[in-house]
Amino acid sequence: MRILLLGANGQLASDILRLWRDQPGIDLLPATRAGADVTDLAAVRALVERTRPGVVINTTAFHNLPLCEQDPATAMTVNVVGGWNVATAAREAGAAVVQFSTDYVFDGEKRTPYLESDARRAVNIYGAAKIATEDAVRIANPDHLIVRVSGLYGLAGSAGKGGNFVETMLRLAREGQPIRVIADQVTAPTNTAHIAEALLPHLRDGLRGTVHLAADGETSWYDFARAIFELRGLSPDCQPTTAAEFGGPVRRPAYSVLGSERVPRLPHWRLGLERYLREKHGPLS
Incomplete structure (x- = not known):
């Protein structure tokens, strides 16, 4: 083929x-x-x-x-x-x-x-x-x-997005920044x-x-982030937020x-x- x-x-x-x-x-x-x-x-x-x-x-x-x-x-x-x-x-x-x-x-x-x-x-x-x-x-x-x-x-990674979600979470964890991840959008x-x-x-x-x-399966972006940290043995300050609280210019489907x-x-x-x-x-x- x-x-x-x-x-x-x-x-x-x-x-x-x-x-x-x-x-x-x-x-x-x-x-x-x-x-x-x-x-x-x-x-x-x-x-x-x-x-x-x-x-x-x-x-x-x-x-x-x-x-x-x-x-x-x-x-x-x-x-x-x-x-x-x-x-x-x-x-x-x-x-x-x-x-x-x-x-x-x-x-x-x-x-x-x-x-x-x-x-x-x-x-x-x-x-x-x-x-x-x-x-x-x-x-x-x-x-x-x-x-x-x-x-x-x-x-x-995705050139148009500067990498991917997993690498973004790992970078933020290494930098020691507080991390806020949306918990009310569910995908796979x-x-x-x-x-x-x-x-x-x-x-x-x-x-x-x-x-x-x-x-x-299915998961929220917050729980996906928690799984990333767990599997890499990291414990950053990661807290859930909502899409409304997080803000941004783009509406995304909740499920x-x-x-x-x-x-x-x-x-x-x-x-x-x-x-x-x-x-x-x-x-x-």
Whole structure:
């Protein structure tokens, strides 16, 4: 299977590269923005025509939530137009497209895990952009797989967010600062390595449509932070706060846990965290 991977220097794509590179029958072609800007249809077409993949995976996104609120035009261009361009170029070349989406397409009013068939309703610009991206991809290329994920963290970190939540918590703990973490937003933080490992068999099996790949279980960001400190043997001054008290320019869904009616959920979020910490920082405390 010849696979073109867009956004190859990102957090999720880095784990796809790391874990798929030596898999039998997989010819993985990484491409960064320097190779083709997804907002440039001609450039994407040229890259796809040159590489002739059977599958194009689009991991690119404009996902810094405060910047999305400040600059919705860029959020829509990179996510929606970029997704349309990738799906279109793939269709024209006879290739399938895999587009990543987010738990933020849901409004958080539900209190049981969201399934693939649940109605979408975003509460922020990023979520609205990803709803539109999903629809654009479905229209542009019938041979598609849309993969919704949640709370990503991986070894490479997120360039657009300056790392990831785990590393931010560890840095604050080292600095000895009082830490306040939101306790009334519940999700399932997911190790990108587990997503990469689960996705490949689904691609080999020809899975299409929309699917949720997220960690099992659920937790608040505060309890996730406490687990990080516990596993690293740290005892910082970490206290819970609410989204209202914490403030900020972006509304987030209060509950965005993803379940699935199509595939098994990934390993439990705590197992994902333990794996990440071992791989990134060595033996657990």
